[in-house]
Amino acid sequence: MRIPFIGGAAAQHANPESRFWSGIVHRVLRRPALSLVLACALLLTAAIPVFSLKIGANGISTLPDRFVSKRGFLLLQQSFPGATTDPVRIVVADHASDPRVRAALRRLSTRLAANPEFGRGVIRYATNGSVAALDVPIHGDDAGTRAVAAVRELRSTTIPRSFSGTNATVLVGGRTAENIDYFDSVSNPTPYVFTLVLGLTLVLLTLAFRSIVIALTAILLNLLSVGAAYGLLVLVFLKGVGNELFGFQHVDVIEAWVPLFLFAVLFGLSMDYQVFLLSRIKERYDVSRDTRASVAWGVGSTARIITGAALIIVAVFAGFARGDLVQFQQMGFGVAVALLIDATIIRSVILPAAMALLGRWNWYLPRWLKWLPRVEIERAPA
Numbered sequence: 001m002r003i004p005f006i007g008g009a010a011a012q013h014a015n016p017e018s019r020f021w022s023g024i025v026h027r028v029l030r031r032p033a034l035s036l037v038l039a040c041a042l043l044l045t046a047a048i049p050v051f052s053l054k055i056g057a058n059g060i061s062t063l064p065d066r067f068v069s070k071r072g073f074l075l076l077q078q079s080f081p082g083a084t085t086d087p088v089r090i091v092v093a094d095h096a097s098d099p100r101v102r103a104a105l106r107r108l109s110t111r112l113a114a115n116p117e118f119g120r121g122v123i124r125y126a127t128n129g130s131v132a133a134l135d136v137p138i139h140g141d142d143a144g145t146r147a148v149a150a151v152r153e154l155r156s157t158t159i160p161r162s163f164s165g166t167n168a169t170v171l172v173g174g175r176t177a178e179n180i181d182y183f184d185s186v187s188n189p190t191p192y193v194f195t196l197v198l199g200l201t202l203v204l205l206t207l208a209f210r211s212i213v214i215a216l217t218a219i220l221l222n223l224l225s226v227g228a229a230y231g232l233l234v235l236v237f238l239k240g241v242g243n244e245l246f247g248f249q250h251v252d253v254i255e256a257w258v259p260l261f262l263f264a265v266l267f268g269l270s271m272d273y274q275v276f277l278l279s280r281i282k283e284r285y286d287v288s289r290d291t292r293a294s295v296a297w298g299v300g301s302t303a304r305i306i307t308g309a310a311l312i313i314v315a316v317f318a319g320f321a322r323g324d325l326v327q328f329q330q331m332g333f334g335v336a337v338a339l340l341i342d343a344t345i346i347r348s349v350i351l352p353a354a355m356a357l358l359g360r361w362n363w364y365l366p367r368w369l370k371w372l373p374r375v376e377i378e379r380a381p382a
Contacts, residue, residue, distance in 0.1 A: 020303075021299060021300055021303030021304070021307070021348060022296065022299070022300035022303075024348050024349070025295070025296050025299040025300060025303075025348060025352050026296060028348070028349050028352050028353050028356075029292050029295065029296060029352060029353070029356050032352070032353040032354075032356040032357050033353070033357060035349055035350075035352075035353040036349075036350060036353035036354055036357065039345055039349040039350045039353070040224070040350060042345070043224050043225070043227070043228040043341065043345065043350075044224075044227075044228075046227075046228040046231045046232055046235075047224070047227035047228045047230065047231040048231055049231040049232075049234040049235045049238075049239060050227055050230040050231045050234055052234050052238060052239070053230060053233075053234050053238075053254060053259070054145070054238065054252065054253045054254065055183060055186075055187060055253055055254050055255070055256045055258075055259065056143070056145060056148060056179070056183060056252070056253030056254075056255075056256060057143040057179050057182075057183070057253070057255060057256060058143070058249075058251050058252070058253060058255065058326045058327065059141040059142060059143025059144055060073045060141055060143070061073070061074075061140075061141040061144065062249055062251055062326045063325075064324045064325075073141075086138075086142050086174055086175040086176070087121075087135045087136055087137045087138065087174060088118070088135070088136045088137075088138050088151060088154070088172065088173075088174040088176060088177065089133060089134075089135055089172070089173040089174045089177075090108070090121075090133065090134040090135075090136065090154075090159070090170065090171070090172055090173075091131065091132070091133050091134075091170070091171045091172075091173060092105060092131060092132040092133070092134075092168050092169070092170055093131060093168075093169040093170070093171055094130060094131070094167075094168060094169050095130070095166065095167050095168045095169075096125060096126070096129060096130055096131050096132035096168070097129040097130055098166065098167075098168070100165070100166050101132075101163070101166050101168045102132070104162050104163045104166060104168070105123060105132055105134060105162075106123070107162060108134065108158070108159065108162040108163075109121045109123060109134055109136070111158070111162070112136050112154075112158075115150075116139070117138060117139055117146060117147070117150035118136050118137065118138055118139070118150065119136065119137035119138075119139065120136075120137075121134050121135055121136035121137070122134070122135050138150065138151070138174075138176060142174070142175050142176045142179075143175070143176065143179050144252070145252045145253060147176045148176060148179065148180055148183075150176075151172065151174075151176045151177055151180060152180060154172060155172050155177070155180075159172065182256065183256045186256045186257055186260065187256065190259070190260055193260065193263075193264075194263070197263075197264075197267060198219055198223075201215070201218070201219055201222075201267075201271060202215045202216070202219060203215075205218055205219075205274075205275075206365075206369070206372070207372060207373070208275065208279075209278060209282055209363075210363070210365050210372065211362060211363045211364060211365055212364065212365060212366065212369065213358060213361055213362055213363070213364045214278060214362055214363070217351070217354055217355070217358075217362075218271070218274050218278070221274075221346050221350060221351060221354075222266070222267055222270050222271070222274070222342075222346075224346070224350070225266065225270065225338055225341045225342045225345075225346050226262070226263055226266055226267070226338065228338075228341055229262060229266065229334055229337055229338035229341065230259060230262070230334075232333075232334075232337050233254060233258075233262075233330060233333065233334045233337075234254065236248060236333065237249070237250065237251055237254060237326075237329075237330055237333075238250075238251065238252070238253070238254065246321070246333065247322070248321075248326070248329050248333065249326045249329065251326055254330055255326070255327040255330055255331075257327075258327065258330045258331055258334060261331065262331070262334045262335060262338060265335055266335065266338045266339065266342065269310075269313065269339065269342075270339075270342045270346075273306045273309070273310070273342065273343065273347065276302055276305075276306065277298055277299065277302045277306065277347060277351070278298070280297070280298040280301055280302050281294045281295055281297070281298030281299075281355070282294075284297045284298060285363070291355060291356065291358075291359050291360065291362060292356050295351075295352045295355050295356060296352070299347065299348060299351075299352055303347070303348060306343055306347060307343050307344070310339045310340065310342070310343035311343075313335070313336075313339055314335075314336045314339050314340055317331070317332040317333075317335040317336045317339075318332060318336050319332065320332030321333045321336060
């Protein structure tokens with residue numbers, strides 16, 4: 001059984017190159033500068049919407065209409081606009097018996113009752129009077145962007161002003177506050193995760209290929225494909241461009257866990273493909289000392305396997321994208337489009353063009369790194 005453009009029933013032992021992909025890479029190598037500029041411009045354009053990325057949680061309002069929980073929520077909002085399924089819980093953890101603190105709590109309750117994002121609250125005191133709680137309804141979806149913004153302002157501005165001049169410790173809980181803490185716990189460590197992953201990748205690829213240029217090129221290309229995937233995710237789900245074509249919802253935020261998950265999955269899989277491809281190029285270069293010929297042979301001989309493996313994973317995650325829950329739509333679409341970009345534009349156009357232009361500089365290792373141990377990657381059988 002033969003799959004067009006991907007492979008055949010058996011590899012050709014004398015000439016293992018894929019004709020389709022070899023034809024593409026030979027055209028790229030004839031005009032590497034033009035190919036590199038056009039492909040990079042395409043992916044950079046796709047990445048531009050990433051500057052509008054907003055993370056959060058798509059709450060009950062984004063659930064399918066057939067869900068009983070959503071129907072009940074919509075009926076509650078329609079019939080009882082001031083009601084809520086999960087109020088904001090403001091807790092005065094100490095000094096609640098202080099008259100100044102009690103007065104501040106009453107002023108806060110009055111102020112929130114006049115706020116269109118909140119409603120009339122109820123104040124309760126513990127038996128010994130040292131702890132107080134103010135339960136305030138929040139209008140709309142408690143995971144929505146308006147509710148999240150309102151509780152953030154409540155924490156950062158409204159409560160500190162209301163209780164200034166007192167020694168009270170005031171805490172804000174409830175589902176919306178829990179969501180905010182979750183968003184922060186996911187997004188705040190992201191720069192450290194990126195730094196750790198990129199740093200380890202730089203070290204390991206430099207060791208594997210004894211070239212800092214190869215390592216830096218691999219990192220830049222993976223960041224380019226991740227950026228393009230993020231941009232397309234924002235374009236489709238947040239901007240609403242083509243979402244109806246795919247059957248996706250138009251929402252306000254990308255689920256908080258999706259960007260980091262997408263980065264981890266894509267970086268792991270693409271580095272696997274990258275090492276496989278570069279090892280074939282390196283072993284041919286060690287024999288021929290001809291960068292362009294080695295690149296053409298390496299891409300042509302691995303493209304069938306890389307593209308086939310990528311398409312299998314794309315098919316799996318496309319299944320997630322066809323689901324009803326928006327978080328799985330985002331995850332499935334993001335991983336699928338990222339792998340398609342990586343296995344086609346990156347591996348077949350940008351990488352060959354960049355290596356052709358760099359020539360011998362691909363294999364550059366500074367003298368001060370010559371002490372690094374030699375790591376031999378397993379060679380393909382002759």
